[in-house]
Amino acid sequence: MTLVADLPKQAALPRPNFERWRSRLGGLLPLLLPVTVIATWQTASSLGLIGSRLMPAPLDVVYAFWDKASSGQLAIDVLASAQRAISGLLVGGSIGFALGLANGMSKFSYALTDTTLQMLRTIPNLALIPLVILWFGIGEEAKLFLTALGVFFPIYLNTLHGVRNVDPQLIEMGRVYGMSGWTLFRKVIFPGALPSIFVGLRFSLGIMWLTLIVAESMAASAGIGHMANQAREFMLTDVVVLALVIYALLGKLADVLAKTLESLTLQWHPTFQKPVKA
Amino acid sequence: MSEIINPVRKTNAWGKEIEPEFAARPVRERHEARGVGIRLTGVAKAFGDVSVLRGIDLDVPAGQFLAIVGKSGCGKSTLLRLLVGLDEVTGGSIAFLDESGAETRPNARIVFQEPRLLPWDSVGGNVAVGLGEGGRAERVARVTAALNEVQLTEKAKEWPARLSGGQRQRVALARALVSRPDFLALDEPLGALDALTRITMQSLVERVWREQRFTALFVTHDVAEAVALADRVIVLDEGRIVLDVTVDHERPRERGTADLAELEGRLLKAIFA
Numbered sequence: 434m435t436l437v438a439d440l441p442k443q444a445a446l447p448r449p450n451f452e453r454w455r456s457r458l459g460g461l462l463p464l465l466l467p468v469t470v471i472a473t474w475q476t477a478s479s480l481g482l483i484g485s486r487l488m489p490a491p492l493d494v495v496y497a498f499w500d501k502a503s504s505g506q507l508a509i510d511v512l513a514s515a516q517r518a519i520s521g522l523l524v525g526g527s528i529g530f531a532l533g534l535a536n537g538m539s540k541f542s543y544a545l546t547d548t549t550l551q552m553l554r555t556i557p558n559l560a561l562i563p564l565v566i567l568w569f570g571i572g573e574e575a576k577l578f579l580t581a582l583g584v585f586f587p588i589y590l591n592t593l594h595g596v597r598n599v600d601p602q603l604i605e606m607g608r609v610y611g612m613s614g615w616t617l618f619r620k621v622i623f624p625g626a627l628p629s630i631f632v633g634l635r636f637s638l639g640i641m642w643l644t645l646i647v648a649e650s651m652a653a654s655a656g657i658g659h660m661a662n663q664a665r666e667f668m669l670t671d672v673v674v675l676a677l678v679i680y681a682l683l684g685k686l687a688d689v690l691a692k693t694l695e696s697l698t699l700q701w702h703p704t705f706q707k708p709v710k711a
Numbered sequence: 712m713s714e715i716i717n718p719v720r721k722t723n724a725w726g727k728e729i730e731p732e733f734a735a736r737p738v739r740e741r742h743e744a745r746g747v748g749i750r751l752t753g754v755a756k757a758f759g760d761v762s763v764l765r766g767i768d769l770d771v772p773a774g775q776f777l778a779i780v781g782k783s784g785c786g787k788s789t790l791l792r793l794l795v796g797l798d799e800v801t802g803g804s805i806a807f808l809d810e811s812g813a814e815t816r817p818n819a820r821i822v823f824q825e826p827r828l829l830p831w832d833s834v835g836g837n838v839a840v841g842l843g844e845g846g847r848a849e850r851v852a853r854v855t856a857a858l859n860e861v862q863l864t865e866k867a868k869e870w871p872a873r874l875s876g877g878q879r880q881r882v883a884l885a886r887a888l889v890s891r892p893d894f895l896a897l898d899e900p901l902g903a904l905d906a907l908t909r910i911t912m913q914s915l916v917e918r919v920w921r922e923q924r925f926t927a928l929f930v931t932h933d934v935a936e937a938v939a940l941a942d943r944v945i946v947l948d949e950g951r952i953v954l955d956v957t958v959d960h961e962r963p964r965e966r967g968t969a970d971l972a973e974l975e976g977r978l979l980k981a982i983f984a
């Protein structure tokens with residue numbers, strides 16, 4: 434898996450026929466497949482073709498959701514998970530960002546730390562669980578450590594990549610026009626690295642949820658993972674599936690937020706510009 | 712939308728926008744020089760063992776328009792980079808002189824072959840880069856004035872990616888001019904433009920120079936361009952000046968006259984000698 438992705442390419446030319454067809458369907462096309470699957474699944478469950486022990490009917494999941502939501506337990510669990518995710522992202526992300534900037538701009542810092550970091554990167558962070566439990570026990574610190582570590586690498590690598598790939602001609606231009614230090618960073622280096630930093634952010638969000646799911650199944654008194662684990666003990670498949678759905682929704686939400694932030698800050702980038710009407 | 716703002720937008724046979732005719736606007740000619748004088752004594756530059764400039768002696772009077780021509784790799788860009796302080800000489804010295812002949816620090820600017828605009832800043836913001844840090848209210852007025860000079864006022868809020876190549880280079884010129892430099896270095900500024908855009912850009916460069924009379928060093932690989940614009944043309948070869956000629960024809964010059972063509976021939980001969 435490469436964690437450094439290419440920057441978004443120029444938007445492809447619109448294909449007129451496809452566009453017209455799609456606008457007629459009003460953008461409903463992407464929903465067609467999931468709706469069909471869920472309808473079939475519900476029908477099969479109602480007809481008794483799928484045992485509810487193994488797979489709950491979609492409606493059962495909805496009831497479970499209602500149940501958890503009205504008791505207030507769901508809000509507590511979602512909040513606990515979101516809090517872990519955000520603190521992991523903040524800690525790991527800001528360290529990765531800072532080191533990425535430092536190593537992108539200073540040869541000394543790069544020579545000192547990059548090789549070590551690249552070596553550490555090859556260890557899958559979940560493989561550290563036994564060690565992490567020995568160090569931190571099974572409490573919040575362990576979860577924070579694992580999430581932060583998972584988030585760290587994509588942000589570090591992409592920030593470094595972004596800073597190193599800022600057009601040297603622009604940096605030279607900045608210097609001729611009297612920029613240095615903070616001004617040069619704020620006007621040239623940071624905006625130039627930003628598209629790549631966003632690629633790192635979106636990669637790291639995926640890793641953040643993945644790490645959290647595993648970390649929460651270790652032990653927790655609240656959180657989506659806790660909810661799923663408890664339900665497994667009582668064979669409540671509907672709640673287990675509900676937990677999966679909520680993980681998926683949270684993941685999607687985080688990605689949408691990152692995407693929105695990206696298109697707001699990168700308006701200058703050709704990929705994010707509205708096409709000019711001819 | 713641009714049709715409304717600019718109703719007489721012209722396009723050529725390929726539908727490409729033709730740059731407006733700058734020469735159409737009257738020139739507010741300025742006769743007294745405002746620029747700095749430049750004196751190079753035995754300037755040499757080597758990269759490691761490779762000697763690129765080998766003893767350049769050159770006196771550029773304040774306000775002169777000097778064109779530098781020469782084969783690719785003969786050290787033209789290197790010379791400009793030394794003059795704007797992007798590199799250090801390895802021998803000799805460079806001095807900038809005010810009217811009284813005393814040494815002074817120039818307000819030097821450079822225009823590169825590529826516009827080098829910040830893609831994440833608006834056209835106006837890019838021009839403001841030329842002002843450095845400073846008061847806000849005055850900035851807006853000066854940026855607008857500089858954009859007006861290159862006739863791009865209506866594009867101030869546009870992203871650079873939305874401009875044509877010629878328009879981008881005009882923004883780069885406005886960025887260089889906004890701080891009223893007394894020395895402007897131009898490193899093949901029109902080299903990447905198509906032939907038609909080049910002709911109008913040449914008139915633009917000539918016009919702003921006639922209005923501001925900064926000292927201009929214009930590097931070009933186009934001998935006809937050098938002869939049409941400059942007061943004086945030097946030919947560089949293997950790090951030395953091999954020809955230095957004065958062009959004292961009336962401005963604006965008519966292209967393709969017999970004596971200019973003769974001069975072009977002499978320059979070409981010196982370049983390929």
Ligand SMILES: Nc1ncnc2c1ncn2[C@@H]1O[C@H](COP(=O)(O)OP(=O)(O)OP(=O)(O)O)[C@@H](O)[C@H]1O
Nearest residue numbers: 758761763781782783784785786787788789790932
């Ligand atoms: N930073 C550098 N390190 C080593 N050699 C360099 C460096 N910059 C330029 N040179 C060498 O100096 C010589 C002159 O380069 P320069 O860019 O001044 O040429 P030029 O006259 O501007 O050519 P062109 O017309 O192609 O732009 C070339 O041989 C080039 O390889």
Ligand SMILES: [Mg+2]
Nearest residue numbers: 787788789898
């Ligand atoms: Mg050059």
